[in-house]
Amino acid sequence: MNRIKATWLSAGAFGFDLVAVVGAWVVAYLLRFNGRVPHDFRDGALHALLWVVPVYAIVFRVFGLYRGMWVFASLPDLMRISKSIVVGALVVMVGAVMSQPTPIIPRSVLIVSPLLLFLAMGGARALYRAGKEFYLYGGLVGQGKPVIVLGAGTAGAMLARELARSSEWRLVGLLDDDPAKQGREVLGHKVLGGFSDLSRFAEQYKTDYVIIAIPSASVEEQRRVATLCVRAGVKVMVLPALTPLTEGGNFLSRVRQIDLEDLLGREPVKIDMPHVEQLLHGRVVMVTGGGGSIGSELCRQILRFSPAQLIAYDLSEYAMYRLIEELHEKFPECSVIPVVGDAKDSLLLDQTMARFTPHIVFHAAAYKHVPLM
Known part of the structure; x- marks a missing residue:
């Protein structure tokens, strides 16, 4: 159904363009003789149309003017139209010179008719697109x-x-x-x-x-x-x-x-993810200050690389509880060991290090707001 509709639309556009050729030709004669075309020139104009229209029809088809849709008419379409009209006008001029009809086709007609044809074909497409877009989107103006x-x-x-x-x-x-x-x-x-x-x-x-x-x-x-x-x-x-x-x-x-x-004011730093994975995968990792804003995010990121074990060390019992609950939910397959204690407690820290022997320690148990603390 859509193909049939497209075929009909293409045929309609082709028919319109041929009518525009006839109209531009007739108007050019009217302009040349100020609206009163002599009888012999009028007959000559009509006889010339018998070969002028087929010439333009062939050129329009060769340049593929009907592959696009009028609703999307744009500068490339106008360029194709202008090229096809120029070629068609040149062929008509050469034909007029070689055939030497009686009476001859006025030179002004050969120049003015292509200009009128371009205005008709290009203007029709522009008006159609403008009208279609106003119909579809004009009611949206003033909203939003x-x-x-x-x-x-x-x-x-x-x-x-x-x-x-x-x-x-x-x-x-x-x-x-x-x-x-x-x-x-x-x-x-x-x-x-x-x-x-x-x-x-x-x-x-x-x-x-x-x-x-x-x-x-x-x-x-x-x-x-x-x-x-x-x-x-x-x-x-x-x-x-x-x-x-x-x-x-x-x-x-x-x-x-x-x-x-x-x-940032600079390009973002790209982390070497394969290197980080090689560093953390299958290792025992410890994070001090694990319940804080920086330490907790470190724990989340570290668990993405499947360490053998994660030791989360923090002074706050409540912060540690919330962190462990979240990590157990998001990474149920990972081993997370909570240790509640002060990073300044050297005895507890020595016991923790001796018991779990972490390969890597991320030390985030520090005050961030240095001027305040």
């Missing part, structure tokens, strides 16, 4: 949560197009530090100012959301922009690298919450 996009480059333009079709978001404007872009428009949305103006425009447009769309920027620039967002008190999302974006169309679905890595 207001959001500002930081970055008016390629990624920002792609994102603006997706946001225009979203019922969840409403794009109020873009920001970019490039002075050449400020005051211009991206798909109908104004580039309001620079990144430093975020606080003012966020308050002006009553928005709590910002999407950073500068994936090609340096880490330092990303960090600076993210810091401006934090200072402005808005909720920040980021657009990932542009390379995977070009592989698919739905860019809005790839927007994610900002991570700590985006604020």
Whole structure:
């Protein structure tokens, strides 16, 4: 059923283009003679159409104008249309010179008719796409949560197009530090100012959301922009690298919450996981301060590498209880031994070390807030 529908749509587009050829040819004659075409030239124009229309029909098919759909008409489609019209016009010109009809085809007609044809074919496709998108998405304008996009480059333009079709978001404007872009428009949305103006425009447009769309920027620039967002008190999302974006169309679905890595100011450190596994797998590992925030996370990460035994050492009975309950639930196959005691208790520490003989000790029993303690 869909194939039949597509065939009919393609045939309809082909028929429209041939009618446009006839219309452009006739209008070009009317313009040449100010609306009053002499009888002999009128007959010559109609006779010429008998071979002009087939020429354009063949050229349109050769250039594959009907492989795409009008609802997705874009710049590549217009380029194909322009190339096919230029080739068709050249063939018609050569044919007119070689055949030398009586009366001759006016040179102005040979030049004006391709221009009119391009306006008709390109304009029809643009109007169809605009009308279709307004029918599908026009009702969404004014709805959704207001959001500002930081970055008016390629990624920002792609994102603006997706946001225009979203019922969840409403794009109020873009920001970019490039002075050449400020005051211009991206798909109908104004580039309001620079990144430093975020606080003012966020308050002006009553928005709590910002999407950073500068994936090609340096880490330092990303960090600076993210810091401006934090200072402005808005909720920040980021657009990932542009390379995977070009592989698919739905860019809005790839927007994610900002991570700590985006604020590091450097590339995140990649841990040599095979080396860590070789270091911990099948070994007896001990963590002092195991019930604390750092020590407990160390215990969780260590158990991922299946040590022979994990000795969790901490002064707090309650913290140790909570940790052991969690680890037994998440890693039931691992052996976890709790030891409640002070890391400054040398006798208990000696007994623990002698009893379990750990291969590796992670010493996390220390005060983190050094200025306070």
